[in-house]
Amino acid sequence: MNAHAPAADGAASVARTAQPLIELRGISKTYGKTQVLFDIDLTIERGQHVVLFGPSGSGKSTVLRSINLLAEPDAGSLRVDGVEFGPGLPGETGKHGGRLELRRRVGMVFQQFNLFPHLSALDNVALPLRKVQRMSRQKAREKAAVTLRRVGLIDRAANYPAELSGGQQQRVAIARALALDPEVMLFDEPTSALDPELVGEVLKTMREVAETGMTMVVVTHELGFAKEIGDLNVFMEEGRIVESGPRGFYDNCTSDRAREFLRAVM
Numbered sequence: 001m002n003a004h005a006p007a008a009d010g011a012a013s014v015a016r017t018a019q020p021l022i023e024l025r026g027i028s029k030t031y032g033k034t035q036v037l038f039d040i041d042l043t044i045e046r047g048q049h050v051v052l053f054g055p056s057g058s059g060k061s062t063v064l065r066s067i068n069l070l071a072e073p074d075a076g077s078l079r080v081d082g083v084e085f086g087p088g089l090p091g092e093t094g095k096h097g098g099r100l101e102l103r104r105r106v107g108m109v110f111q112q113f114n115l116f117p118h119l120s121a122l123d124n125v126a127l128p129l130r131k132v133q134r135m136s137r138q139k140a141r142e143k144a145a146v147t148l149r150r151v152g153l154i155d156r157a158a159n160y161p162a163e164l165s166g167g168q169q170q171r172v173a174i175a176r177a178l179a180l181d182p183e184v185m186l187f188d189e190p191t192s193a194l195d196p197e198l199v200g201e202v203l204k205t206m207r208e209v210a211e212t213g214m215t216m217v218v219v220t221h222e223l224g225f226a227k228e229i230g231d232l233n234v235f236m237e238e239g240r241i242v243e244s245g246p247r248g249f250y251d252n253c254t255s256d257r258a259r260e261f262l263r264a265v266m
Helices: 059-065 099-105 123-131 135-151 168-177 196-211 223-229 258-265
Strands: 022-031 034-044 049-053 075-080 106-109 184-188 215-219 232-237 240-245
Touching: 022 059, 034 059, 034 240, 049 059, 049 223, 059 184, 059 215, 075 240, 123 135, 123 168, 135 168, 168 196, 168 215, 196 215, 196 223, 215 223, 232 258, 240 258
Parallel strands: 049 215, 049 232, 106 184, 184 215
Antiparallel strands: 022 034, 022 075, 232 240
């Protein structure tokens, strides 16, 4: 089913274009003999904040990873700004893009921070700028400093990952993705590896990113946060989208399974 939702109010509102930013149609994925996604259809508008939630193993992270081809679909269409990056649908023609082109437009934050332990926070953010955007060392470090300030960590720029809390490391990882000026940010359960007392600082940073109008797709179990930012909320189970809806979805969903899940976790 196709899912659409209006723009968020306030600072996160942006003008809609006639063409959605991201379209998934008929996306399927199999690992070995196990099919994990079944004909996923999802439309993401520019500036929209999309939340994927559901029980463990429901396929949420695989959908997310399909958007930047970390999990390449076996079948279906993945279009970003009208450019096809997936296998495509039978009979359809048009421009096809490559994996590197896609990943320059899509930033991703993982459960684990994946920082280089031998580099400072500043250089962890600067390195992709040098490798991907071919910036000089000085310009990359200048932009990295600006981005660390944005996530409230400029005072930790010289610290190494081992000298940072888990929440601080995840905020460095967010800064690293933001520094590349992506069109969309993907967050794959970014607080699941954190101690409970550190979750709030990462959610605060994500909230601030959302308020800039950045297009975001978030897999999370933090459903209080999801209720706050979710323009489009998608409940998944067993590799399928069971139900989706706009703001107010958590109080108004109609699927018995979605209601049962929400009663158990909220």
